[in-house]
Amino acid sequence: MNEHYPFVNPPLPYAYDALEPYIDTQTMYLHHDRLQQRYVVNLNIILKDYPQLQSLSLEELISDPESLPAEVRQGIINNAGGVYNHIIYFSGMTNSMTRSQADELYPAIQQDFGSVEQFFDEFKKYALSVFGSGYAWLVLDSNGRLRFVTTANQNSPVTDGFCVIAGIDVWEHAYFLKRFNDRAAYIEDWFHVVSWEAADERYKACMNVES
CATH class of the missing domain: 1.10.287.990 (Fe,Mn superoxide dismutase (SOD) domain)
Structure with a gap:
């Protein structure tokens, strides 16, 4: 990806069919x-x-x-x-079997959310709460704590000073062909292909910025 104008669309880091059967x-x-x-x-x-x-x-x-x-x-x-x-x-998605590995992010999730189960439940609630088009994000706040935020349309948490770790696109174009208007099913699909290895790298970068 070019760092500045003229920007280009970076290729996907995997084949178009790599996330099947979860993302078509x-x-x-x-x-x-x-x-x-x-x-x-x-x-x-x-x-x-x-x-x-x-x-x-x-x-x-x-x-x-x-x-x-x-x-x-x-x-x-x-x-x-x-x-x-x-x-x-x-x-932030992958077909890799190592997608669940998150050396530093995993203990931070347990600390800030209590358990992985609570983490996923809360993430899903935020993603479902977006009215219309937007995103749900896992971010690091200025106090070095993990939290969830949502943004409408193509707004970004960066504008509000958050450091982004992972995000799910909940515009209907992200899932309509496969899941029609069933956003909950799409979110469950997305949980199967999240690259927590990539999220861990972003978390480490965010922590370096905070420190």
Whole structure:
């Protein structure tokens, strides 16, 4: 992924059918190659006429929206957020049998949520609570504690100062072809393909930032 303009859509880190039977092949293709690509194209079109913004990374573009020119602020929030959020979502899934490994994140989950079961139950409740389109996120707050937050549309927790560890896309396009409007079933599917190894790496990076 380019660190700044012009942005490109990074390839999936696995084959389109790698997450079967939990996430279907056609959904992965349309989600990544059509929807994610459109966010990339739109973002580049917006930034083309704003050279002062072209050296900024995705995270920098969405971290302080109030500093952006008013006429393109919402467009950047929508499209830079769309690219950033999807990169975390796609890179946070795997077909690897080691997906449950999380050396440092696992004990932190037990400490902050009581048990893995409580963690999953609460994560599911947050993901189900999103009205319409959005995401549920596992983040690290400024006190170094894990918590769940939700965002609408393509807004990102980065804007609110959180460090992102993992996130589930609950827009209907992420699951409608397979699960129709059954978001709960999709969330259960997603739990089977989460890369907690990748989440662990993000958690370690977040802890380094906090320290």
